[in-house]
Amino acid sequence: MKVSISWLKELVDLKVSIEEVVKLLPLRTIAIKEVTQDYIEMDMKGYNRADLLSIRGVAQEVAAITGSELAFKDPEKPEFVWNKHSLPLGQDKLPNTPVQIMEPSLAEAQCVAKIEGLTFGKSSEAWVKRLESSGMRSVNNITDVTNLIMLEYGQPLHSFDAKQVENETINVRHATEGEEITTLDHKLRKLTKDDIVLADTKKALDVAGVMGGLDSEVNENTTSILLSASLFNPQMVRKTSQRLGLSSEASKRFYHGLTKTRLLQALNAAIKMYQELGGKLTTATLVGNFEDKTRKVTLTKKKLDELIGVDIPRDKVESYLKSLGFDLETQGDSWEITVPYFRLDIELEEDLVEEVVRMYGYEKIPAEKVPESKTLQDESPIFKKIYDFKTKLVELGLTEVQTYSFYSTQVLNALGFNDSNFKVLVKLENPMSAETQYLRMNLWPNLLEVVDKNLRQGFKDIAVFEIGKVFNNVSGQPKEEWRLTVALMNNTDNPLAELSAITTKLSLKFKESKPQAEGVYLFHPTRFLQVGEIGGLAEVHLRVLNELGIEKRVAILEIQL
Amino acid sequence: MEEKLKQIQVEYQNKISSADSLKDLDALFIALFGKNGEVDQFSKQFKSLPKEELKTVGPLFNQIKQELEKTINDKRLTINELIYKSLENESLDLKNTEIKKREGHLHPLTIFENKIADLFKKLGFVQFDGPEIDSDLNNFELLNIPPEHPARDMWDTLYISKNLLLRTHTSNSQIHIMKNNKPPIRMMIIGRCFRYENLDARHEHTFDQFEIVYIDKGVSMANLQFLSEYFLKAMLGEDIKARLSPGYYPFTEPSAHIFGTCVFCKGKGCNICGKTGELELAGAGMIHPKVLQNCGIDPKEYSGIAWGMGTGRMAMLKYNINDLRLFNSGDLKFLQGIKK
Numbered sequence: 001m002k003v004s005i006s007w008l009k010e011l012v013d014l015k016v017s018i019e020e021v022v023k024l025l026p027l028r029t030i031a032i033k034e035v036t037q038d039y040i041e042m043d044m045k046g047y048n049r050a051d052l053l054s055i056r057g058v059a060q061e062v063a064a065i066t067g068s069e070l071a072f073k074d075p076e077k078p079e080f081v082w083n084k085h086s087l088p089l090g091q092d093k094l095p096n097t098p099v100q101i102m103e104p105s106l107a108e109a110q111c112v113a114k115i116e117g118l119t120f121g122k123s124s125e126a127w128v129k130r131l132e133s134s135g136m137r138s139v140n141n142i143t144d145v146t147n148l149i150m151l152e153y154g155q156p157l158h159s160f161d162a163k164q165v166e167n168e169t170i171n172v173r174h175a176t177e178g179e180e181i182t183t184l185d186h187k188l189r190k191l192t193k194d195d196i197v198l199a200d201t202k203k204a205l206d207v208a209g210v211m212g213g214l215d216s217e218v219n220e221n222t223t224s225i226l227l228s229a230s231l232f233n234p235q236m237v238r239k240t241s242q243r244l245g246l247s248s249e250a251s252k253r254f255y256h257g258l259t260k261t262r263l264l265q266a267l268n269a270a271i272k273m274y275q276e277l278g279g280k281l282t283t284a285t286l287v288g289n290f291e292d293k294t295r296k297v298t299l300t301k302k303k304l305d306e307l308i309g310v311d312i313p314r315d316k317v318e319s320y321l322k323s324l325g326f327d328l329e330t331q332g333d334s335w336e337i338t339v340p341y342f343r344l345d346i347e348l349e350e351d352l353v354e355e356v357v358r359m360y361g362y363e364k365i366p367a368e369k370v371p372e373s374k375t376l377q378d379e380s381p382i383f384k385k386i387y388d389f390k391t392k393l394v395e396l397g398l399t400e401v402q403t404y405s406f407y408s409t410q411v412l413n414a415l416g417f418n419d420s421n422f423k424v425l426v427k428l429e430n431p432m433s434a435e436t437q438y439l440r441m442n443l444w445p446n447l448l449e450v451v452d453k454n455l456r457q458g459f460k461d462i463a464v465f466e467i468g469k470v471f472n473n474v475s476g477q478p479k480e481e482w483r484l485t486v487a488l489m490n491n492t493d494n495p496l497a498e499l500s501a502i503t504t505k506l507s508l509k510f511k512e513s514k515p516q517a518e519g520v521y522l523f524h525p526t527r528f529l530q531v532g533e534i535g536g537l538a539e540v541h542l543r544v545l546n547e548l549g550i551e552k553r554v555a556i557l558e559i560q561l
Numbered sequence: 562m563e564e565k566l567k568q569i570q571v572e573y574q575n576k577i578s579s580a581d582s583l584k585d586l587d588a589l590f591i592a593l594f595g596k597n598g599e600v601d602q603f604s605k606q607f608k609s610l611p612k613e614e615l616k617t618v619g620p621l622f623n624q625i626k627q628e629l630e631k632t633i634n635d636k637r638l639t640i641n642e643l644i645y646k647s648l649e650n651e652s653l654d655l656k657n658t659e660i661k662k663r664e665g666h667l668h669p670l671t672i673f674e675n676k677i678a679d680l681f682k683k684l685g686f687v688q689f690d691g692p693e694i695d696s697d698l699n700n701f702e703l704l705n706i707p708p709e710h711p712a713r714d715m716w717d718t719l720y721i722s723k724n725l726l727l728r729t730h731t732s733n734s735q736i737h738i739m740k741n742n743k744p745p746i747r748m749m750i751i752g753r754c755f756r757y758e759n760l761d762a763r764h765e766h767t768f769d770q771f772e773i774v775y776i777d778k779g780v781s782m783a784n785l786q787f788l789s790e791y792f793l794k795a796m797l798g799e800d801i802k803a804r805l806s807p808g809y810y811p812f813t814e815p816s817a818h819i820f821g822t823c824v825f826c827k828g829k830g831c832n833i834c835g836k837t838g839e840l841e842l843a844g845a846g847m848i849h850p851k852v853l854q855n856c857g858i859d860p861k862e863y864s865g866i867a868w869g870m871g872t873g874r875m876a877m878l879k880y881n882i883n884d885l886r887l888f889n890s891g892d893l894k895f896l897q898g899i900k901k
Contacts (some may be wrong), residue, residue, distance in 0.1 A: 048711070180680060308783070367783060368783050396660060498658065
């Protein structure tokens with residue numbers, strides 16, 4: 001979210017400098033990504049403060065953390081332009097247009113207002129500057145209204161060219177499977193029944209919450225618009241936005257969560273801006289429920305003190321919460337707190353504790369020693385085992401390496417994987433590339449890559465080991481286990497001899513054996529030893545080494561831990 | 562021209578079939594296809610040929626070229642198979658069993674992580690062996706991150722199936738730990754995590770995290786401040802200060818980002834810390850009451866701290882390593898040259 005500095009100053013009577021705001025925001029609220037002459041960009045990735053996706057919300061927050069007053073007031077409902085006492089004398093209700101929410105799960109509310117008598121053109125300099133200082137570009141006067149309102153109230157809106165909407169109908173419905181729409185970016189989008197669309201009687205007009213359709217876009221001939229404001233199902237918007245790879249300023253706000261109160265404020269403010277452009281409000285249709293639920297949470301002083309570890313005076317607690325817009329009612333040692341409608345992130349007592357402690361200042365929390373303790377849980381013996389093996393191997397002169405948990409395509413080829421035996425490998429559904437598609441089921445093949453790489457670097461002697469997890473499919477279920485592997489290239493034509501000595505030093509017993517099944521392909525036919533039931537050591541078959549471009553003999557050990 | 566071509570073909574086919582080592586084959590390959598080899602020489606003469614003749618010679622030339630290439634490759638396989646066959650005549654010989662003198666090296670991450678484990682062992686923490694493949698439930702949902710929650714944007718996830726994934730953080734282990742142990746709990750996890758990430762000097766798809774789970778009666782943010790100082794001073798130096806700052810994780814409430822004095826400028830402000838004198842080094846918070854509840858621990862009775870960081874990033878600061886990818890590179894110059 002890029003917060004226009006000049007706009008913020010219009011909304012808050014700042015008692016401190018902008019530099020101080022920039023200093024305080026990360027201390028009290030949220031990290032800052034970038035500060036320019038025009039804007040402060042807050043780092044909203046994954047964040048739960050939906051209210052901070054509007055400059056009014058940011059203004060409320062900034063006022064609280066700087067002890068400043070807001071320069072605006074939320075409008076009262078009767079003042080809304082479509083309500084009786086705002087209408088011309090003699091008119092007590094505007095006509096409706098057809099609007100329906102086809103299934104309650106799709107949207108909680110859908111509003112459509114018709115505005116006539118507009119003239120398409122450029123926006124005023126003041127509007128252009130506001131948009132630009134918020135990191136957006138001006139498009140045209142009609143579209144800019146919706147963008148400016150979204151920035152101010154956090155509520156995305158959309159203006160349709162009324163001529164292009166059949167029967168002035170705007171319904172909220174599921175897309176049909178395979179339904180197509182060309183979006184504003186000129187791309188043909190194929191929809192599924194999990195997507196929501198706004199649609200007239202004939203066709204989809206808009207991929208709900210994500211992007212408008214090209215056909216009903218406002219253009220230079222537009223004089224009448226249908227202004228649409230919606231509260232779509234946030235999870236469905238997020239799914240569609242992800243599937244289409246289309247994350248827009250609007251979709252982000254939809255899936256972070258919107259409120260009904262702000263929706264009405266935004267609709268009202270947008271209509272007023274269109275009236276400033278000479279437009280006339282001729283219909284207004286509000287479908288759905290427009291009351292935000294009042295949420296009350298109890299905060300006890302005991303919980304507060306215990307969780308923070310600091311005794312913050314009661315009057316401080318109260319003034320912090322009041323400045324953030326919470327209403328407090330004292331009840332003995334606790335407070336019953338009414339959450340302001342715009343703070344969707346506050347549900348539990350612990351959420352309020354965070355509000356108090358951030359206003360108090362995280363940086364002021366003193367350190368309180370964690371008392372020493374005997375161990376309370378049993379540690380898995382695997383860690384001691386790993387530690388001991390690593391220590392021993394390093395003493396023996398080996399270097400520990402760590403390789404990726406995947407098999408590269410080169411390794412897959414060298415190991416002779418093909419369609420018939422891929423199934424034993426655990427496969428990723430969405431790999432970054434073919435190199436990360438399959439998880440390793442043994443460690444030693446990746447160590448061959450290490451040998452190859454270092455041979456190319458000019459190493460004449462390579463003794464390396466790795467301890468890590470491997471993965472395979474056991475009757476369709478992925479399993480993981482710890483393994484130890486050693487690879488030795490000692491520039492002789494029989495490295496297994498030295499490796500067997502190393503193996504003995506690790507207190508592992510081995511006996512002569514013969515490779516079985518796919519081992520015949522992978523290992524030397526005679527230089528092959530078995531370590532009990534847990535693994536083995538062998539010279540790697542020249543065929544595998546050839547595939548990897550290694551011209552030296554290499555022996556490996558691999559055991560389960 | 563045609564005659565000459567056929568002559569070369571016969572000549573080389575004979576040579577190839579009588580070759581009996583890979584070395585001979587390589588020499589023949591170079592004589593044919595190398596710079597100034599027969600093929601190269603021949604194609605140079607094409608310029609001077611009349612168009613009519615070129616029409617017949619051209620395709621023939623290509624055909625013979627391909628045939629010879631195939632003959633060499635086939636022969637290579639035959640010779641290889643012979644060599645592979647001869648391996649059966651090599652015996653298992655374990656007589657020369659002296660171990661060469663070499664200097665051994667632990668991986669820098671192991672050294673760093675062993676130090677961390679020792680540090681927290683002193684406070685009674687033991688290591689937990691958490692799964693690297695886990696369910697969406699343990700990695701996300703029980704950590705208070707339901708499907709389609711906006712916070713999921715924080716983790717680009719590698720999936721095995723709809724409900725199975727490579728853990729994106731060690732926090733999946735919190736669930737295993739809390740479900741299987743009764744408080745008080747002092748456990749830690751050090752291990753590999755995975756994310757859908759394109760590689761560069763600062764980004765890895767495969768990386769290690771360290772995390773502690775500390776649950777008891779009366780555990781507070783003041784303890785969290787203590788643990789942050791305890792960790793940073795021991796790992797990066799006594800002159801490092803720890804500062805908590807507000808942040809957001811769905812599985813902690815309150816949540817905190819942990820900043821430490823910049824190790825490069827010691828707080829004066831430099832290019833690496835963006836002139837702030839601090840680096841963001843870890844993330845933590847008080848375990849979310851819903852997470853405690855999900856695991857059968859009563860948040861009215863107990864509170865807990867989850868504290869975690871990426872060990873690779875911090876080891877880079879500690880050992881002055883400039884590329885995160887080096888840890889998984891297997892590059893011996895790096896692994897044997899690092900000053901610990």
